[in-house]
Amino acid sequence: MKTALVTLSAEGAQVIRQLASGFPQANLFVHQSIHMDIDALRFKSIVELTAAIFNQYQALIYVAPAGVVVRAIAPHVKSKYTDPAVVVVDAMGRFAVSLLSGHEGGANEIALQAANAIGAEPVITTTTEALKSLIVGVGCRRGAKAEEIIEAIKKALSEIKADPEEVRLLASADIKAQEEGLIEAAVRLGIPLRLITSEEIREAKKVFAGSELAQKKVGLPAVAEPAALLAGKHTRLILERIIWKSITVAIARENFT
DSSP states (O other), X not given: OOEEEEESSHHXXXXXXXXXXXXXXXXXXXXXXXXXXXXOEEESOXXXXXXXXXXXXXXXXXXXXXXXXXXXXXXXXXXXXXXXXXXXXXXXXXXEEEEEOSSTTOXXXXXXXXXXXXXXXXXXXXXXXXXXXXXXXXXXXXTOOHHHXXXXXXXXXXXXXXXXXXXXXXXXXXXXXXXXXXXXXXXXXXXXXXXXXXXXXXXXXXXXOOOHHHHHHHSSSOSHHHHHHHXXXXXXXXXXEEEETTEEEEEEEEOOO
16 A cells, blocks of 8 residues: 655654554655654645645555644545545654544554554544454464464354454554464454554553463463453453464453443
8 A cells, every 4th residue: 555654743753764664665754844864755834745645645644733634634535435544643653543534545454554563552433443342362373374363263252152243453462463374364354453562561460361381482471361451441351361273362342331
């Protein structure tokens, strides 16, 4: 997906440097007032830049105030079927907000991809996503096949009499970012994959069962349970980890009340 990363501030420039690791083919745009050695195109007005690039890219990720972005894109918004995906990230890299073309344009997925790249919280407000309350945490050995992971996930869901359509996210640790089987499983199931930083897992205060194997293999106290708990808000485990053909799966539910 042809992507533009845009920022107005020096802090934002640091963030788009991080984002570029998750979007290696993206073009970077940095305001001309920022005196920083960064391989990016310079611009003087975000309004003028947006007018020039709005229909040239499939995804626009702004590291800028949401109000500024809204005013910049407003004259160009026409249809959710043709507008690019627009995502806004704050200058501290804490949140990645799906702002425009969430479903049809893919902004929901882009927000999650951005969040995974910088360890941010993805913010997705479309109703169909918000109504899903299950998060499936997955731990797997290196090289695990997608078929095995999907089988393990479906086995775990059957334990609570649920199906994949009720799942908002799959979740795992950031050390699994390049795990092809896990990525393929998420794509085949049609469920976004959220990656939780190893630091968050180590510092987690929520109670979860430790795993000697996870500690030995990847240096983490566990993967499936903390990933499921940390990927959402107000979560509680409704299925403690199960092991199915070397795949570890746990399920958490978000409480919205």
